[in-house]
Amino acid sequence: MSDLDLEELRDELADFAQPEKKGGRSAREERIIAGFEEIQRFVNQHGRAPQHGEERDIFERIYATRLARLRALEECRSLLAPLDQQGLLAGAENAVTAPAEEMDEDELLAELEGAAGATDITDLRHVRTTAEKRAAEEIANRERCEDFDRFRPLFTAVQNDLDSGVRITQPIRKDAGFLKTDIKAGEFFILGGQVAYVAVVGEPFKAPNGESDARLRVVYSNGTESNLLLRSLQRALYKDDVSRRVSEPSAGPLFTSESEADDLASGTIYVLRSQSDNAIVAANRDLVHKIGVTGGDVAKRIANAKLDPTFLLADVEIVATYKLFNISRGKLENLIHRIFDPARLDIEIKDRFGNPVIPREWFLVPLFVIDDAVEKIKDGTITGYVYDPQMAQLVMRKTGGRD
Template sequence: MSDPDLDDLRAELADFAQSEKKIGRTPREERIIAGFEEIQRFVDEHGHEPQHGEDRDIFERLYAVRLDRLRALEECRSLLALFDRQDLLTGAEATVPASAEEMDADALMAELAGAAGESEITELRHVRSAAEKRAAEEIANREPCPDFDRFKPLFEQVRIDLDSGVRTTRQFVKDAGFLKADINEGQFFILGGQVAYVAEVGETFRAPNGENDARLRVVYSNGTESNLLRRSLQRALYKDEAGRRITEPTAGPLFTGDSDDEDIASGTIYVLRSKSDHPVVAANREVLHKIGVTGGDITRRLANAKLDPTFLMADVEVVATYTLYNINRAKLENLIHRIFGPARLDIEIRDRFGNPVVPREWFLVPRFVVDDTVEKIKDGTITEYAYDPSSARLVERSALPPSGDLA
């Protein structure tokens, strides 16, 4: 059998070829189809139909309005029936939002204009949802704090209090009893990884939703500040999974008639003086003291002082001891260190292996102030006082300016 020539072969194949169906569409119809395909791509990518709502992305909201209108117009349903592989046009008789009801066919064409254009329009490079905008407004309005030097000691003291256990942190959640209005001047929070201090609270006013609100001046530990609403701070703390409330400093039950695992029958406050020849120590020897609390034998604890960097790698002498009964040693020691925190010695010592160590229990405090402190611990009035390094004495907290209340 001879091979067929090309013309015969073409004729043979024509019998099997499916005739190409040419459909002439108007520009209007092409735009409707292109707009519908945008919705289909959204559904493919997100797994659900576009939804209405202020918290939704602007393009999702636009697609939702578009779909509602396409469902409502018989002309569009008929045109798109062959393309509706996701059954998006089902339920066309459903209630259509007012925004779609008000859109006539020409308005729909204008809304669909550009839907078949460049793909960048759906990349949302410069478009944020309402929720994102609100979140950004709550934190992006921070600016440098011009008088941060006033607040820096407060943040340092909070850090010390947290390290020593005088303060703790609690999750900021509604079911813990923290109401929206439970944000007051002088409180500390953790927001976005920064410690936030409520420096000022403005006048209370009624918000559009009927709840009370106020403008706050909030200073952050990174040296910035913002003026935001109390409800905005409360909302930001709820949203931040790491958002925390920092508790107020409290000594807790120093003395108690009931014992528990943390309480002991007695404890000893000790005051030590260093024999180190370090220049800083030698220059301040008479007022430099290590103050701590122990339940054991002090002499035994001091046996190897010259090998211990917490004792400045030198022998020490016991200046005074005070024995107390039914106390919580850890809380008592934290309280004492918090009171004398502003006078803590800033010194770095090398241990016997050459590693740097910063001792935390040495304070530039005269002996008579320690005596006064112990007496106030005994009568329960110590929480009303703070140590003032400038006058080297205890002063009532009420007499200290807000920026000077470091203890």
């Protein structure tokens, strides 16, 4: 090295320099390409395109929604056409995106991702980095679960709980001190796109580093299982950027007057009373309530109520609000509307242009019943009830059929 002049030294160091970025793609284009590559990896692994359906795992449903969106957008098709060796974008003119009301929270986020960008909070992309590949190798020795029929009802029940909001998923936060001891038998996680159930935690033993460890039996929603260490599962959960813990049904109240430092404020349930002079509304003003959930300020939400058919083209009064934490706003709103569906107000109004509008969030429900519903949401029992307009109260759902 001492014999090199400055030019030779510069040439020597140039070999280690990072190559300049080519192509000049925007961050949004990079996200679109990364998302498409995930879909391609799925197709390579499974030999088919991802599909919608409740029986599919959460990431396949995300990929299916994303693919439909990419097919529908001309700019995405143009960007991805040179990369589409599998013909995934074919038939774009017939592409159909799953209706928003049939999507769960994760699918709706996937619908927005790529086309509209993503934030740190809603970014659910699963780009397999080198670190994630190493994490996958730690749990790679999965085998077919011979007695999966024993576990299938558990996975079905968990998915139903997630769909109804009885359970939620929470990110695995390494900086919050997620420990091996936090992994217990009977718990569910989302790892590598599959729901993982900790079926057995073996007897603890001393690992070579002196720490306590244990052997696990983990069963996955795709019908496989693995035998791995507590430490290996913890590491895999850390390294998977989109790993989640599935909460218990009785994980605690959804609403509180005071939030903890770690709580993620999700929004507010609001109850409104209309000042409309519509004959039906005027005759039942103390019973007609709009029930909604918003992530913003309620006062701002209703600022232009008299110009919005959703608010019956009239001013409204805020009669109750309930702050919520760590819960999906969309799922909660759907749950509340389903419970009070028997009392949904059947009303049609004309908008400013004379077009008929049927608002869907107004209900003939006393305020004390709404308060009762919130209390049942707090204690986790709400999914067992439905509103009976004749009795003007919440009643237990009938068993033996699906509402």
